[in-house]
Amino acid sequence: MQTPPDTGPxxxxxxxxxxxxxxxxxxxxDWYREALFRKLDGLTEEQLRTPVEGLGWPVLALVKHLGWVERRWLRWGFLAEDVLGRPPGGTPAEWRIEPDEPTADVVAAYRAQVERSRAITAAAGLDEPSAVGGRFPTPEAAPPMGRILFHLLQEYARHLGQLDAARQLLDGVTGP
Structure with missing residues (x-):
């Protein structure tokens, strides 16, 4: 039996x-950044904000976490900006959505960080080393932009795989 041609890319x-x-x-x-929202599309406000059984975190917290990841690696890391690398409350705060924390604010903060990240990456070559200070205390510890981008890709790939599992637990939907 012949398999029909795949009509996707x-x-x-x-x-x-x-x-x-x-x-x-x-x-x-950028594809992974957009995939994050494709994978959240169709979820109710309650599904976005309620910790997923078996995972312990709400899927909206993944948006929050990835915004902090970009900030940590590109602003505090690559540029050595004098910014927090984690929210007050540390890592647990990245994975928690407070009852008074609007979904729109979490999404807006993520999108603003992505725009800042795009500006940072547009201005740097792959072999340009990170600034010393901030996240990286010495030149030997300061990776080049290409290494940081590769790390961000694996971070997104891993977390979007987790999001597929979370989404399947919530409503059985997975996808690109």
């Missing part, structure tokens, strides 16, 4: 013919 992310490492890293990072 051959590869998700940047164009199939893209081979430039910078374009691939930034293209896939």
């Amino acid at each position: 051959l590869l998700a992310g940047p164009p199939v013919g893209e081979s430039d490492p910078r374009a691939l890293l930034l293209g896939y990072l």
Whole structure:
């Protein structure tokens, strides 16, 4: 029996013919950023905000966490800006949504951080080292932009896989 042709794209992310490492890293990072919201689409406010049984965190907290990840690696890390690397309350606060914390505010904070991240990555070469200070105390500890982008990609890939599991537990839906 012959399998019908797949009508979706051959590869998700940047164009199939893209081979430039910078374009691939930034293209896939943007694809994952957009996939985050595709995977949340259709969830109710309650589903977004209630910790998922078996995981212990609400899916909206993943949006919050990824915004802090971008801030930690690009602003506090790469630029050594004098900003917090974690919210008050540390890591647990990244994975918690407070009752008085509007969903729109969590999404807006994430989107603002992504725009800041895009500006930072647009201005730096892949081989440009991170500034010393902030997250990286010495030149030896300061990775280049390309290494940071690669780390961000694996962070998004891992967490969006977790989001697939969370979504399946919530309503059985998974997808690109």
